Amino acid sequence: MFKKFSKEDVHSRSNIKSSAQRGLKGNFVSQFEALEPVIDTIIPKKSQAILIKCEDKIQLYLIDNEVVLFQHFDDLIPTLKVVHKYPQCFPRVQVDRGAIKFVLSGANIMCPGLTSAGADLPEENLEEGSIVTIYAEGKETALAVGKLLMSTNDIKSINKGHGIELLHYLGDGLWNHTE
Amino acid sequence: MTEVLPKSTLYCGVCSYPPEYCEFTATFKRCKEWLLSNHQEVYEKLYSDEALANQTSTLSLEKEQKMEQELEKKQKKEEAKQERELQKKLSSKVTIKRIERNKRKHIISISGLEVFNIDMKKLSKTFASKFATGATVTKNAEKKEEILVQGDVSNEAKEYIEKLLEEKGLNEVKVEQIDDKKKKKALEAEAEAAAKAGKK
Ligand SMILES: [Zn+2]
Numbered sequence: 138m139f140k141k142f143s144k145e146d147v148h149s150r151s152n153i154k155s156s157a158q159r160g161l162k163g164n165f166v167s168q169f170e171a172l173e174p175v176i177d178t179i180i181p182k183k184s185q186a187i188l189i190k191c192e193d194k195i196q197l198y199l200i201d202n203e204v205v206l207f208q209h210f211d212d213l214i215p216t217l218k219v220v221h222k223y224p225q226c227f228p229r230v231q232v233d234r235g236a237i238k239f240v241l242s243g244a245n246i247m248c249p250g251l252t253s254a255g256a257d258l259p260e261e262n263l264e265e266g267s268i269v270t271i272y273a274e275g276k277e278t279a280l281a282v283g284k285l286l287m288s289t290n291d292i293k294s295i296n297k298g299h300g301i302e303l304l305h306y307l308g309d310g311l312w313n314h315t316e
Numbered sequence: 317m318t319e320v321l322p323k324s325t326l327y328c329g330v331c332s333y334p335p336e337y338c339e340f341t342a343t344f345k346r347c348k349e350w351l352l353s354n355h356q357e358v359y360e361k362l363y364s365d366e367a368l369a370n371q372t373s374t375l376s377l378e379k380e381q382k383m384e385q386e387l388e389k390k391q392k393k394e395e396a397k398q399e400r401e402l403q404k405k406l407s408s409k410v411t412i413k414r415i416e417r418n419k420r421k422h423i424i425s426i427s428g429l430e431v432f433n434i435d436m437k438k439l440s441k442t443f444a445s446k447f448a449t450g451a452t453v454t455k456n457a458e459k460k461e462e463i464l465v466q467g468d469v470s471n472e473a474k475e476y477i478e479k480l481l482e483e484k485g486l487n488e489v490k491v492e493q494i495d496d497k498k499k500k501k502a503l504e505a506e507a508e509a510a511a512k513a514g515k516k
Contacts, residue, residue, distance in 0.1 A: 175322075178320070221325040222325070233374055234373045234374065237340055238340055255375070274373065276336050276337065278325060280337060307333045308332070308333065308341075313332070
């Protein structure tokens with residue numbers, strides 16, 4: 138999504154109303170319930186969120202000069218910087234070592250990269266369409282954020298084709314974006 | 317409710333990734349040097365003999381070696397590229413030309429900055445406010461961008477640019493000042509543009 142993203146893809150910037158900011162926080166928490174205790178740290182009550190509208194219907198939300206989340210249609214997606222700060226708040230999957238270089242080049246993740254010995258999927262099922270944070274074998278920090286193209290149960294049982302659409306990863310245009 | 321503090325993550329000063337992912341970048345060698353001199357404890361954790369011996373991977377040895385070879389190739393290529401770029405930068409120079417518009421008025425044109433990844437628009441704005449004058453970015457005859465600043469601020473501009481280059485570790489680059497009293501007419505138009513920018 139942000140593979141070729143640059144400043145030229147930014148269309149407009151605007152302050153959002155405080156009511157809209159409350160709504161945004163509510164929606165973000167309803168998508169990731171574990172955010173409840175930290176949402177006021179991520180988006181403080183007194184802060185002013187700035188909405189940055191971009192190419193391809195992508196919207197970034199900026200707090201204190203840092204993009205903290207972005208929106209694509211109805212999905213609210215945390216940036217990796219936020220995932221690194223609050224890793225416990227988001228569902229996680231793990232790819233094997235062999236998949237790392239493909240993830241870092243922006244490719245969608247194939248099922249076998251999520252089911253091999255070095256990979257890891259949560260025990261309870263995650264529905265298709267869920268936003269997940271992506272970790273890697275032998276590493277501690279997340280390297281990407283993506284959207285499940287199949288439920289994790291299906292990824293385990295079918296084990297073929299694309300399992301995750303990659304949305305944001307280390308080194309992409311959003312990672313390198315500065316205000 | 318207890319407050320949950322954000323976890324702090326170290327980011328590599330070279331490639332910007334968390335250091336554990338540096339091994340996948342083309343700048344790996346420089347990443348390691350940076351880590352060793354800035355965060356030795358993290359360096360030990362990742363790259364000491366002990367750490368390397370304890371590293372487990374489900375990749376077969378053969379695959380791991382292939383991956384390493386590919387990365388090494390990529391890294392060598394990147395290093396060569398950076399070396400070439402550095403040489404190019406070191407061998408180029410910045411020219412500040414002082415142009416007489418009439419007996420009292422001068423403008424200066426600054427060219428040769430494009431190889432140094434300097435944001436010309438931003439720099440021209442900086443000059444405009446620093447010297448309280450008009451400044452603009454135009455393309456010169458060689459289709460390269462240059463900055464035009466109103467007023468005889470050649471020395472001040474030189475000083476500022478030298479500081480900027482020094483910050484980038486490029487002290488060797490020469491900033492040349494020249495006086496141009498001819499070619500007045502051709503530059504009149506450009507000067508006009510600078511004047512307009514100054515009024516804004
Ligand atoms: Zn690095």
